[in-house]
Amino acid sequence: DIxxxxxxxxxxxxxxxxxxxxxxxxxxxxxxxxxxQQKPGKVPKLLIYAASTLQSGVxxxxxxxxxxxxxxxxxxxxxxxxxxxxxxxxxxxxxLTFGGGTKVDIK
Amino acid sequence: xxxxxxxxxxxxxxxxxxxxTCTVSGGSISSSRYYWGWIRQxxxxxxxxxxxxxxxxxxxxxxxxxxxxxxxxxxxxNQFSLKLTSVTAADTAVYYCARRPDYSGxxxxxYWGQGTLVTVSS
Numbered sequence: 001d002i003x004x005x006x007x008x009x010x011x012x013x014x015x016x017x018x019x020x021x022x023x024x025x026x027x028x029x030x031x032x033x034x035x036x037q038q039k040p041g042k043v044p045k046l047l048i049y050a051a052s053t054l055q056s057g058v059x060x061x062x063x064x065x066x067x068x069x070x071x072x073x074x075x076x077x078x079x080x081x082x083x084x085x086x087x088x089x090x091x092x093x094x095x096l097t098f099g100g101g102t103k104v105d106i107k
Numbered sequence: 108x109x110x111x112x113x114x115x116x117x118x119x120x121x122x123x124x125x126x127x128t129c130t131v132s133g134g135s136i137s138s139s140r141y142y143w144g145w146i147r148q149x150x151x152x153x154x155x156x157x158x159x160x161x162x163x164x165x166x167x168x169x170x171x172x173x174x175x176x177x178x179x180x181x182x183x184x185n186q187f188s189l190k191l192t193s194v195t196a197a198d199t200a201v202y203y204c205a206r207r208p209d210y211s212g213x214x215x216x217x218y219w220g221q222g223t224l225v226t227v228s229s
Binding site: 001032055089092093094096097098099100101 | 142144146153154155156159167169170203207213214215216217219220221222
């Protein structure tokens with residue numbers, strides 16, 4: 001089974017900061033990597049798929065990159081409404097795996 | 108607008124079977140363009156994929172849960188269901204149903220239900 005590891009598990013940053021989250025797959029998954037945002041008490045929301053394609057309606061301050069085993073989610077200018085947990089997910093087959101998540105707070 | 112709604116008991120006794128249904132509105136569950144899935148999230152923890160089902164009834168399960176999980180689809184009611192047997196407190200979680208497109212390639216879940224909390228307790 002392919003394992004997905006996210007780092008850090010949590011981070012605090014100031015409004016306006018550039019924030020980078022990392023996701024690593026235990027085996028290569030090409031670009032079959034998605035990022036979800038889950039605000040406190042809310043349903044997960046698809047942010048990015050195919051490692052770097054923004055889902056419709058997602059602000060352009062979010063971007064994704066990577067291929068193979070190493071992926072990043074970047075928020076170029078952190079906003080108060082970005083406080084959330086972020087999960088990566090590999091989907092290169094019928095079997096799916098989520099990473100453990102990164103919790104992002106405002107400092 | 109596509110909507111998914113989970114329903115089922117909010118409290119299940121240990122060793123019994125958890126049963127949930129997801130009702131899809133605003134779209135057809137019989138479309139060959141989508142898989143339908145279940146995901147759960149224990150309180151304060153991360154997301155775990157449980158399984159997925161195609162309208163034809165083809166299923167895919169998380170290997171860690173496979174021995175206890177059964178999913179089914181009822182196209183006449185535009186619903187799909189989850190059964191999880193021999194539950195313990197570790198199965199306490201918010202259970203989400205979701206849609207996964209199959210546009211001649213793999214895609215992640217794009218629409219999710221609101222989730223339903225299932226507590227396992229005597």
